[in-house]
Amino acid sequence: MSKTIHSLRVLLVAALVSVPALAVAPQGPAPQFRLESMGGKPVALEQLKGQVVMINFWASWCGPCRQEMPLLEKLYAKYKPMGFTMLGINVEPDSTLAAGFLQKTPVTFPILFDTKSEVSKLYEVAGMPSTAIIDRKGNLRWVHRGYKPGDENEYLNQIRALVRE
Amino acid sequence: MTSRTRPARNFLQRISLAPRASWLGAGALLCALATQAAVLPEDRADIMYHRYSGGGITVEGPSVLVRKSIGESFSATANYYVDAITSASVDVVVSGASQYTENREQKSIGLDYLHGKSMWSAFYLTSSENDYKANTWSLGVSQDMFGDLTTVSFGYSQGHDKIGDSTDPTFRDEIDRRNYRFGLTQILTRNSLMSFNFETVTEQGYLQNPYRFMRYVNLSGTYTLAPETFPRTRTSSAGSIRYKHYLPWRASAEGQYRFYSDTWGIQAHTAGIEYTHPLKDGRWTLNGSYRFYTQNGADFFSDLFPYQDAQNFMARDKETSPLTGHTLGFGASYEFPVAFASWLKRGTANLHLSRMMIDYKEFRDLRGLPPGTVPPGTEPLYALDANVVQFFLSFWF
Amino acid sequence: MKGAVRILLLLSGAATVLAASGCKPIEPWVKPYERERLADPVMAMDPDPVSSSYMDHVYEVREGARGATGGAGGGCGCN
Numbered sequence: 138m139s140k141t142i143h144s145l146r147v148l149l150v151a152a153l154v155s156v157p158a159l160a161v162a163p164q165g166p167a168p169q170f171r172l173e174s175m176g177g178k179p180v181a182l183e184q185l186k187g188q189v190v191m192i193n194f195w196a197s198w199c200g201p202c203r204q205e206m207p208l209l210e211k212l213y214a215k216y217k218p219m220g221f222t223m224l225g226i227n228v229e230p231d232s233t234l235a236a237g238f239l240q241k242t243p244v245t246f247p248i249l250f251d252t253k254s255e256v257s258k259l260y261e262v263a264g265m266p267s268t269a270i271i272d273r274k275g276n277l278r279w280v281h282r283g284y285k286p287g288d289e290n291e292y293l294n295q296i297r298a299l300v301r302e
Numbered sequence: 303m304t305s306r307t308r309p310a311r312n313f314l315q316r317i318s319l320a321p322r323a324s325w326l327g328a329g330a331l332l333c334a335l336a337t338q339a340a341v342l343p344e345d346r347a348d349i350m351y352h353r354y355s356g357g358g359i360t361v362e363g364p365s366v367l368v369r370k371s372i373g374e375s376f377s378a379t380a381n382y383y384v385d386a387i388t389s390a391s392v393d394v395v396v397s398g399a400s401q402y403t404e405n406r407e408q409k410s411i412g413l414d415y416l417h418g419k420s421m422w423s424a425f426y427l428t429s430s431e432n433d434y435k436a437n438t439w440s441l442g443v444s445q446d447m448f449g450d451l452t453t454v455s456f457g458y459s460q461g462h463d464k465i466g467d468s469t470d471p472t473f474r475d476e477i478d479r480r481n482y483r484f485g486l487t488q489i490l491t492r493n494s495l496m497s498f499n500f501e502t503v504t505e506q507g508y509l510q511n512p513y514r515f516m517r518y519v520n521l522s523g524t525y526t527l528a529p530e531t532f533p534r535t536r537t538s539s540a541g542s543i544r545y546k547h548y549l550p551w552r553a554s555a556e557g558q559y560r561f562y563s564d565t566w567g568i569q570a571h572t573a574g575i576e577y578t579h580p581l582k583d584g585r586w587t588l589n590g591s592y593r594f595y596t597q598n599g600a601d602f603f604s605d606l607f608p609y610q611d612a613q614n615f616m617a618r619d620k621e622t623s624p625l626t627g628h629t630l631g632f633g634a635s636y637e638f639p640v641a642f643a644s645w646l647k648r649g650t651a652n653l654h655l656s657r658m659m660i661d662y663k664e665f666r667d668l669r670g671l672p673p674g675t676v677p678p679g680t681e682p683l684y685a686l687d688a689n690v691v692q693f694f695l696s697f698w699f
Numbered sequence: 700m701k702g703a704v705r706i707l708l709l710l711s712g713a714a715t716v717l718a719a720s721g722c723k724p725i726e727p728w729v730k731p732y733e734r735e736r737l738a739d740p741v742m743a744m745d746p747d748p749v750s751s752s753y754m755d756h757v758y759e760v761r762e763g764a765r766g767a768t769g770g771a772g773g774g775c776g777c778n
Binding site: 340352365381383446448451453455481483485487491495497500501502538540542544546548552553560566572578587595629656660688690692694 | 737748
């Protein structure tokens with residue numbers, strides 16, 4: 138029995154040594170969409186051409202998403218004057234849960250509702266939360282999957298580079 | 303192991319509620335602690351009062367559990383648990399002993415490390431009562447895969463128990479124990495998931511209860527009490543399946559089944575269902591459950607052996623006898639407002655009540671029926687009803 | 700029984716290696732953004748560890764069987 142356990146331990150360590158990269162650099166134009174927003178007026182990605190756009194897919198039931206929100210608010214406040222905007226796309230079928238969360242943790246950037254998961258599918262959201270960064274020309278430059286404290290420094294560097302373009 | 307004769311007056315002064323079970327908290331707690339592999343478990347503190355009362359035994363005490371994350375990758379946990387036992391159980395009474403009281407104190411600590419989609423865990427538990435000391439080390443790993451729909455986990459525990467006998471200061475023995483665990487949880491649909499668990503336990507040493515006894519038909523045609531003799535090894539395997547389903551009105555239903563088999567010849571089936579229903583007010587959650595358990599007896603169990611030293615191994619321990627048990631459970635949880643403390647995210651007050659009803663198929667109730675009163679083997683079968691109360695406060699911070 | 704345990708453990712180890720190495724990625728049929736019900740506390744496999752470990756202890760004392768009571772996984776699947 139102990140030999141089996143030993144070989145299993147070896148297998149397990151080998152398997153777990155490589156951790157997949159969480160930030161991907163794709164090419165090509167960002168998929169277009171148009172969603173209802175919490176402010177009332179629908180928002181389309183096309184309208185934001187010329188600005189650096191950061192899209193954050195989040196849900197009220199997702200712990201790391203909730204943790205990330207105040208940091209996204211800080212990024213928005215800092216870079217908005219330089220032609221940067223943030224879109225918080227809530228992926229829940231029931232939007233009242235998002236509203237409930239935002240009452241306790243308000244943000245000033247636009248919140249959009251993807252209740253039918255159409256935009257999530259379009260952007261191939263593979264983890265919660267997911268963040269996509271789009272440049273002024275409308276090209277998708279970075280995709281982040283998941284959130285760990287410290288990731289906001291990567292966001293900072295990428296946004297800083299893109300607003301300078 | 304040769305049988306030891308003991309003076310009748312020292313026979314069975316008391317029963318410890320959990321001489322064999324002191325270490326079991328370790329396995330259960332470890333499995334209970336590994337939740338999801340991709341995020342650390344939430345920080346929380348639980349303070350519980352527990353009370354078991356039935357069959358002439360009352361066991362009550364606190365259980366305090368704290369879990370706190372350290373940095374972004376570690377989560378530590380600690381538990382302090384006490385069983386304050388007052389026992390005049392069927393085994394105590396029949397031996398002629400008087401009611402006794404005892405305290406069992408259990409402490410444990412654990413550490414979880416999150417790396418990517420893997421969670422590594424280490425755990426240590428120590429339990430102590432005046433005639434039984436148990437120590438268990440556990441290691442575990444849990445891995446999310448296939449788009450986080452599947453979680454595979456492995457666990458290993460190693461335990462060492464030191465056993466004494468409060469009626470016999472010269473008695474000292476030990477148990478060495480190893481547990482091997484494998485688990486697989488699979489998300490089936492948006493509304494359902496399923497979990498398989500498999501565990502093998504292998505032990506060697508003194509595996510019986512020094513305060514229990516067996517009986518045999520003596521030459522006068524009545525019965526004589528004598529010490530039990532158990533094998534010094536035991537290997538068991540258990541496999542279980544759990545299925546949980548989300549109901550559209552926001553509730554959940556769960557079904558579970560476990561099959562158990564060991565080298566003592568005990569085979570058991572456990573089946574249960576549970577229903578959880580949050581009320582629309584957003585504060586109360588109700589919970590109801592039913593659990594069925596049945597086991598056959600160990601190969602060497604008999605309520606009454608035909609004569610002295612009839613077999614190499616002889617047991618009359620009711621926990622190794624054929625039995626069937628039903629448990630009904632009901633729980634209510636109230637989420638109280640936490641506006642008063644900004645460091646508190648959430649708090650609940652919980653009350654769980656269970657009623658256990660166990661029927662013993664061959665173990666007989668000898669209370670009030672000393673040798674000579676009725677023909678041995680005609681005493682009524684024993685049955686046990688117990689009430690279990692759990693009251694706990696939970697805080698998330 | 701021992702042989703079966705060994706085989707089962709080896710198979711599970713192999714499955715773990717394959718999955719972790721991404722040798723043949725399977726598309727999840729429940730997307731990460733579709734897990735709102737699974738993340739609901741009502742669907743937690745073990746919402747109150749202090750209570751479940753206590754009841755496991757009560758049952759193990761009164762019964763002959765032990766083991767296979769755990770359940771990890773499910774939940775939000777975040778990160």
